[in-house]
Amino acid sequence: MIQRKQTKKICIGDTPVGGETPITVQSMTNTDTRDAAATVRQIKGLEEAGCEIIRVAVPDMEAAQAIRSIREQITIPLIADIHFDSRLAVASLEHGAQAIRINPGNLGGPEKLARVVDAAKRHKAPIRVGVNSGSIEKDLLAKYGYPTPENCQALIESALTNVAAIEKLGFDEIKISIKSSDTLTTVAGYRELSRRTDYPLHIGVTEAGGLIAGTVKSSVALGILLFEGIGDTFRISLTRDPVEEIRVGFELLRSLRIRERGPELISCPTCGRTRIDLFSLAEEVERVLQTMQSNLKVAVMGCVVNGPGEAKEADIGVAGGHGTGIIFKKGVVFKKLPEAELLPAFLEELRKMDAEAQL
Template sequence: MIIRKKTRTIQIGSVRIGGGHPITVQSMTNTMTTDTEATVRQIHQLERAGCEIIRVAVPDMDAARALVRIREQITIPLLADIHFDARLAIAAMEHGAQGIRINPGNLGGADQLARVVAAAKHHATPIRVGVNSGSIEKHLLARYGYPTPDRPDALIESALTNVRLLEKQGFYDIKISIKSSDTLTTISGYRQLSAMTDYPLHLGVTEAGGLIPGTVKSSVALGILLAEGIGDTFRISLTRDPVEEIRVGFELLRSLRIRERGPELISCPTCGRTRIDLFSLAETVERHLQTLQSPLKVAVMGCVVNGPGEAREADIGIAGGRGVGIIFKKGTVYKTVPEAELVPVFIEELNKLEAERQKGC
């Protein structure tokens, strides 16, 4: 059983983070923020995938001004990612950002930070203190060295130093992230930081890579931390369509039995008994499952001989053979279907089961 670290609660829009509230899954758009049509379209795709908080880049004043048009067309909280320019942070809040991500130490000094904090207080906007291995202050690197698994001190001290800058301004509506591209440094850093503060923590492995390496690195680091009760919200950072980040994020939570969203897919790895195109079949079913909400357990198996038995825990499943396939429920054959009709019939059965589950909710 996972026992979560007790942290403070902050609220971003309608979403509460920390304090025992559900661990939230975030993403970031990869569109030009000033292209509001493309940005809103991508956010809508992310919303359908389950994204609960969305962050957009604000590199200039036009992007800050675009936030108001974006926010009025979406339903999830909107965060602004700011670097170096206090004016952009203030403008982002004035134009509807419900949270901002900054590194307080690189905004141009105490006076500029005071202006940002005053705006955050006025708009009731939480601040994420976000530190990456590549953005640590030079004097901290000189003192502690570059962050490693054995000594992530520079990451931690950078974050806490910047948190103290906000606290001196009387601001405490804070969450913290300390991201490294190294899995073991990420784990070590967050473990130590969690023991030193009760602010909510945003987890992530930065620059994790493409779909496979990024999923593996992020799942290892975040899976270990979440299993230890550390972390209140996270992003899976992939060089990929951000919708994939959400899919991986919820599968990670499901694997730890922390949260479930939508169906779970069980599929066999194929073997010499497989006589159908199982890869295409599994991909087709998986795409359809993304449109469903009920926590069904769905199996896609390549062998009609062993499929139902191996996946007897599935609510519904499909197994293929040469020219024919079967649909089974809880390990019992339900229908035998010609191979050409297998996919549409199975999707129809999935939709019926989804409707029954939704009706019973």
């Protein structure tokens, strides 16, 4: 049983973070924030996939000003991601950002940080202190060296020093992240940070890579941390459509029995008995499942012989054969159909079951 560490509770818009609240899955847009229409389209797709908090890059004043229009068209909280320019942080808050992500050490000094904190107070917006291995202050690197699994003190000290600077300004609605592109450094760093602070933690592996490498690295690091009760929000960082980040994120939570969203897909890896295009079949079923909310267990199996038996715990399943296939429920054959009719009939029955499960 996972014993989650109790952290300080904050709210990003109407979404609570920390304390005993559910671990939230978030992502970041990869559109040009100045293009509000494109950014909104992407966020709506992410909302449909289950994204609960979204972050947008703010590289200039035009992007900061676009936040107002974006906010008016979405339902999930929006975080503005700021680097170097304190004016962009203030402008983002003035235009509706519900939280900001900054590295206080690169904003240009105490006076500029104070202006950002004052704006956060006025707009009741939390601040995420975000430190990456590549953005640590030079004096800390000289003192501790570049972060490694054996020595991640530079990351820890950078984050906590910046948090202390914000606390001195009378502000404690804070979330912290200390990301590395190295899996073991990420795990070691967050373990130590969790021992030294009660602020909520946003966990993740930065610059993790594409779909395969990024999923593996993130799942290993975040899986370890979440199993140990560490982490209040997280992002699976992928060089991919950000919707994939959300899909991986919820599957990670499901695998640890922390949270479930939508049906669970069980599918076989195929073998020499497979006589149907199972890859395409599974992909289409998975696409449809992303739009569903119930907790059905759904199976896509490669052969009629073993399908119902191996997936007998599934609420509903489909198994292919040579030019034919079956739909089964709880291991019992429900329908036998020609291959061309199999997928449409299966999806129709699946949608019925999903609707009934939500009544």
